[in-house]
Every structure is written in C-alpha cells, then in structure tokens.
Amino acid sequence: MTTRTPSAVDFAEDVSPGSGALPPRAWYPCSDAKSLSLNGSWRLRVSPTADAEDDSFAEPGFDAGNWAEITVPGHWVLQGDGAFGLPIYTNHLYPFPVDPPHVPTENPTGDHLRVFDLPHDWPGDGGAVLRFDGVESCARVWLNGTDIGGFKGSRLPHEFAVGHLLKPAGNVLAVRVHQWSAGSYLEDQDQWWLPGIFRDVTLLHRPAGGVLDFFVHASYDHRTGEGTLRVDSDVEGRVSVPALGIDVPTGEAVTVPVRPWSAEVPTLYDGELVTEGERVPLRIGFRTVERDDGLIKVNGRAILFKGVNRHEWHPDTGRALDAETMLEDVLLMKRHNVNAVRTSHYPPHPAFLDLCDTYGLWVIDECDLETHGFTEQGWRDNPVDDDRWTPALLDRAARMVERDKNHPSVIVWSLGNEAGTGRGLTAMAEWIHDRDASRLVHYEGDIDCRDTDLYARMYADHAEVERIGKGLDGGTHRRRQLPFILCEYGHAMGNGPGGLADYQRLFEAHDRLQGGFVWEWIDHGITHPELGYAYGGDFGEELHDGNFVCDGLVFPDRRPSPGLVDFKKVIEPVGIEGEGFYGTGGSGGTLGSAGTVRITNKRDFADLSDLVFEWSYQVDGETVEAGTLAVPSLAPGASAEVKLPEPAGEVQGFESRWTVRALLAADTSWGPRGHEVAWGQGPVTARRLPCVVASDAPVLDERVITLGPASFDARTGALKTIGGVEVSGLRLDVWRAPTDNDEGAAWQSDTRWATVWRTHGLHRMRHRIGSVEAGDDALTVRTRVAPAAREFGLRTVYRWTSDGSRLKLTVSVAPDGEWTMPLPRLGIRFGLRRADAVKWFGGGPGEGYPDTDTAARTGRWESTVDLLQTPYVRPQENGARPDVRWAEIGGLRIEGDPEFSFTARRWTTEQLDAATHLSDLTPGDTVWVNLDHALHGIGTGSCGPGVLPQYQLKAEPAEFSFIFTELG
C-alpha cells in the first residue's frame, strides 16, 4: 500500500524555480579543492505517476536491491530497452494538454538512488556542495534522508549546501525526477523529450575561505593593444597571470599589453584566482564586444558569423554527452570552417564552452526557454507574459549568465527561442543587461528589438535578406540601427540545404548582414536495432513530427553530410578565384599568357601566415603538374592577384584547369598540417565535346534491330544490349524520390513541390510508343511520356546512331500541354545487371545538386555503387554527381554532350521513395543508373525558402546526348 504524497504533484506543478538551491555562480571545472564525481551506476525505479510511490526511498536503510541499474548521466528512456518508457519527439506541440501549470497525472517519475562513501582524503573541515549540471525536467533531492530542496530548469546547474549532512561512508543520495513539470512549459524546444539526470552530479568540497562567485572582466583596446583585467570575487583574494606579470588583488583593474582573444586566434592566458582557502585556475581571453556603428564588433572589428545551431546530441545517449563527443563537435566545426555556434536552445554542458574558448568559436549562449506550443492558442497564457512565471524566467537567465560569464567565447546572450513576447522576456533582458554590459543580448522573437541588441530572424528568404542588407526593410527606428543575423537559416533536413552560397554572397556584400547559423548541427536520430536510426513516431508516440528531428549537417553518428561539405566550401575563409588562362571556346586552343589567381583573405582577424598554397594543373582531370604557390600573408580583408606558373605540358586539345588549395602550414590544435582550408579551380582550356559520326545503319532482323554495338527490341525500340552488356528499361525519367525540402513544410504553400508532383502524377508517368523508325543512319523512337488522368506530357524522341563501335543516344524532349510545375529531374534511367565499381570525370567526390554543388570539384573520381549513396536518415533522392563528362560503370563508358548528373543505386527510385528508413532499402540484382540532363534544385523548403528561380528545372524543350562504349 502506498501513501499518496500530494507534495510530489504540487512540486511538479509549482511555477517557482524551486527551493533550497544556492545562488547561481561561476562554473569552473577544477580547483585545488577536492571533488567527487557521483556519475556512474545508480539505482532506478520508474513509476507511472508523480505520487505512485512515497518518498520513503530517500530514507537511509531503504532496500533498493530489486531496483534496476541505470547510468548517470543518462536518460532513463534511452536505457533498459524500453522497460523504463520511450522517447517522444515533438517539434512545438506539447505532448500533454496545454493547461499551465498543470501536467498530466500520467507523469513518469524516476526515483534515483546512489550510495557513496567519501574518499579517505576528503577534508574533515569546510563544507560541501552538491552540484547537478542538468536534470530533465525537475528534481527533488534528499541526502541521508534530509530533504534538501528541489529545482527546475533542466539544462542549468543547481547547487546545494550539504556539508552538514555528509558522513564518511554510506551516504544516501536520493533524487526524484518527474518527466513533466511546470518547467516543461518553458522547455518546448524542437527535440526529443528525454527525462533523467543527464549531466554530471558532483560533490564539491568547499574549504573555509574558498571561492564563491567570481567574474573575470578581460577587455581589449584595439587602439592601444592593451587588455584590462579585473576579477571581481565574492571572496577576496589575489589574481595572478604569470605570462603577463599580473599579480593583483581581486577587484583591482590592471592594464597591460596583451594578445587578444578571437575565434580565429583564441589566445588564452593561464591565471589563477587565489583566496584564503582555494586556488582556481583561470583561462583568460581578452576581448571587447560592442555594438558600434550599427555593427557587432569584437576588438574593434566587425565579425561575420559562419555559424551552426548546435543541440546536444548523441544517438545512443541523447543529451548526455561525454567529453570526447563534445570535442568531436568542436573539431568537426573547426575543420569545416565554422566559426560560431548558437547553443540552441539551452546552455550546453559547460565543458563545451571551455572547448569553444580553447579552439576558438564565437558563441551565442541561449537560455533554456521555449514556449512555442502556446502558438497553437494564439499565445494565450504564454508564461513569458504572465508575472507568476517571471521568477522562473529570471532564475533561468541568472543561472545561465552566472554559470557562463567567464567564457571569452560567449559574446552574445540569447533569452531563449520561440517564446512569443512578453514582460518576462523584457525582465530577463533588463536583468542581463544590468548584470553583464560587456555582451550583447539576442532574442529572435523580439521583432521590434525592444529588448535586444541585434536584429535576428530565422529562415528569411534571400530577397528579404538582401533588402535588410540594403537597409530597405523598414521596421522600428531602433531596429533599423541594428546589425542583422540569421539566427537560423539553411534548414539542413535530409538532402540539402540548398542556396547557402547565395546567402553567403549577400552576407559578404552588405556590412549589416553579419552572417548566420545553419539549422542545425546534427540529426537527432536514435540508434535503433531494426531501423538503424529512429525518428519521431518510431516509438509509437501519439503526437510526433516524424523526421523533422533529423535536420543536421552531420548524420547521427557525426559523419559529415554533403550539406556540411558544401557549407565548408561556401564559408571558406580564403577566396581563390580567377579566370585562369583564357579559353578559346569549346575546342581548346593554343596557350596564351599565364593566368592569375585572386586570393582574398576573408577572415576578420588573422592573416594568412598559417597557410601554404599549392597549385596544380589537371589535364582531362588528371593532375600533371603541381607545386607551391607563393602568396603574400594578406591582412584580413585584403586580396592579391598571384601569377600562376605556365603549364609546361601539352594542354591543347584537352580539357585542362588549374586548382589552387590553401592548406594548414603546420599542425594546429584542431587540424593537422596539410588540412585543406580552401580551394579554387579555374579553366585553362575548355572541354572538347565528343563526336560520333553516324556511319552505321540500323539492321532489322525479325525481332531485333542492331545498330553498331547495340541491339534493340524491334517492336518497342527498347535498347537490349551494348556489346556484351545487358541494358534494361532505358527511358526518359522525370521522377526523384522527394527530398524533405521537396516535401516542404505544412505551413508553406509555395514550396511543397512533392505534393504538386504527386498530385499531377509525375511519380507514375506512362510511356506510349508512337513509332519505331529504322532509317538510313539512325534508329528513331518517338514516344509521349505523361501521367494518367492528365493531358500534359513530354514528347520524347530517342535517336540512336553509331559509328560502328560507339553508340550515341540523343534525347529530344518537348513539353506538350500546360506545365505548371518544375520537373524533379530530366534525363534517362536504365538498369545494368552487373555493376559495382564506378569511375567518372566530373564533379566530386561527393554529391551535388544545382544549389548545393559548391564543393563539387572537377576531377577524376572512383567509388562504388554502395559508396555513392548518401545515408539520409529518411531515404530520399541523393548521390547525384554533377557535371560529369564521362562515367564508367558495369562495363560501359558513358560520355555526355553536354555534361550530365550521374546517379547509380541498387534500388529503383520508387523503392527509394517508398522507404521510410535505411533498413527498408534492400539491394536488388539490378543497378539503376540515372543520367540527368538537369535536376531541380534542393532549396530549404522543409522549413525555409524553396528553390531559387535560377535553380528550378522548368519544363522546356531540351536536347541532350550520351555516347555509350563497351569497355574492353
């Protein structure tokens, strides 16, 4: 028989931030005071409601022998194979009735128990503090049977004074965690709902005279080159920075020449704060952040954010990240030219900010606040506009600022995300401005910028961003004075995002546009035994938002997606452009005077002295010469024309180009010597298009027509063989398995092309053969390709010719009737029985679509059919290699006139379209090859703007050819 403990429900539904916790203060990873990690194996009991069990489990002597074991930090729904409940994914819908501050009676509750001894050398004097770095969604805590308080604010630290309760051995720490609480209303971020003690639990010895809170003020005056340091500390002491000869009392300012901190050159000085009882290491970065002249400036210079939004994610452990995973994120970002992180949508584990300080990333630190679900009711009862919740909001703001204020990387505080507007937000902004005038305040929802220091938007389209850049956007007077960022853009869901380069051009063209943060860093797929990675709905949730949770630049296992590779190229810090030599048009020509390459330092602070440059020449995609290129160490913003050496070898008659690469000259903390930072290519001589003289005549047998090396079905005109290679199902193809961006978002009307395509039947085109004509020098097959129920279609003529050994197909397409939509693709597809290795000369090594192909470099590439596939968590169109001159696969060489996009896979487009998870894709015995004359762009319509007009594939007359040769 259990007793009802109404206090459990009352606690869960209490809008206050909690009770018993110490005031928030600076977080530091270590000091000479002892600490004891309480991470590890804990006992767990999960109950269906907040009060199903009484709190007697917190009493010393309680026998939890039959409880399960769980790892802390961790989420209980990601442990125990579902025995403790399952994850839930919603974007903005609350998975419970909107009835603030009430939460459902069905409120999974995890009682956690940990028994611990103090280490032998734990000091007998002083106090102790118990610190929780993150518990979702709330916790009540007992130590040795004493109720020490409770808290909400899942991704924020909470400390309790517990020295008086500790025993040398057998301490019983009991923590009751409810999945739902009043706090859940403030934590409606677009992510999995994952209850548990998911960050560290630590016992900290607090020596008498130990450090309490301290605030490192380290500014930099770019005019004098001096830094000013002042460390304010609740407990007086001294501050020393040996490298700068600083040794001053706390509270005293000292000005000395320093090297400044920036994301590009993250100079940190080791120091120490020494109070009577404790020595705390300091890592000091001198920098000054200000809004000046309508721009965000650091150390006197305007900066350009090349950022990402980062949720904390690991496919096995959710938001419980270990140090290696955090480091992996930072290294991946640095290696992909990312220079900024918005910690969407909550303060990250503090160790992540240490890494940002060390490796150099600008940080917008965002508070743990989102009330997006209130939008469903016109924002009625929104907690941020209800004074009863203001203490909770202020508590969250204070816990973020106090915890993270000593990080030089943090240059902007964000009030939260998608929480509407209200007095509570204003109160937060006022509190933050008052507490820390040395940083700027951001909140995207504040459209008039009443409370903020920068104008931020999400997913504004290119045209609007351009207007903002030109100052033609209107808005309040205050807003018009402010710098602009896209706090979210480039929705990286599935294949994409498209259009990043077009945004970057705008950012670089208009000072007011200070860059943006791609949404988002990582796909939040959950490792699943059958599905590979699970997304919303895979755990039987009654409400969910499907794979909208998989919208990252890296896959769940942190493998970079093509989107990240494209982004790296788009934001590269060195511009490498040029005209090369000359071009005499399509047929090559004689060599003219040497070309030049224009090198531009696009960095904000650093020169180029850390880089070496290499040039090379490629003839027909093969590198024939290479060397180093002397490039002056340009100052930020400067550029120079650098003469390229003249190619010594024969380039006439071949397609040739130069490639120049900028590489790290030496190992750095984040990348090895030789790591490529930027590159560029330019033409020397143009491609000579392939030519087949139609000298062979088709020969009609009873059932078969032969032409050169090929045989055709005489009745249908269908290609059957090319030499010994069987070819099946060759025909015009316009369908692609819609990408998430093709599908668009429910709230959009003009980017949902997948729906339009399906409604019009583009996924089920029928092919009617009009005639099969064996002429003197060609076999011509006339067809009409159109969907059932519609009158529009594509008149398609296949014209086959041969010079005896090679086979040329020319496809002519003419739209018929009224086409009101773009085409997904336009090309041919066919099946090959045996194909594995693939070689091509064209764009590579990864995939590229019209608006995502910046990183496609022209060269010779090799792969396999399997490796050509991009494993988007929800299967969709992928893997096209752009601008292919020729490709070899399955015993055939295929040359294009003009260049084409090449795709090959072991399943059909229809199977790819039908698949919901990668596990649905099983290889058949045919490899399906698509040779596309053109592809519709990708865009970012899954949340943002669709495909820009210049990347849309319009239904227009087109003609294109392929030349097939059987490989010997």
Ligand code: GAL
């Ligand atoms: C934004 C939101 C993000 C995420 C994104 C779509 O509106 O701030 O949290 O939901 O859209 O993936």
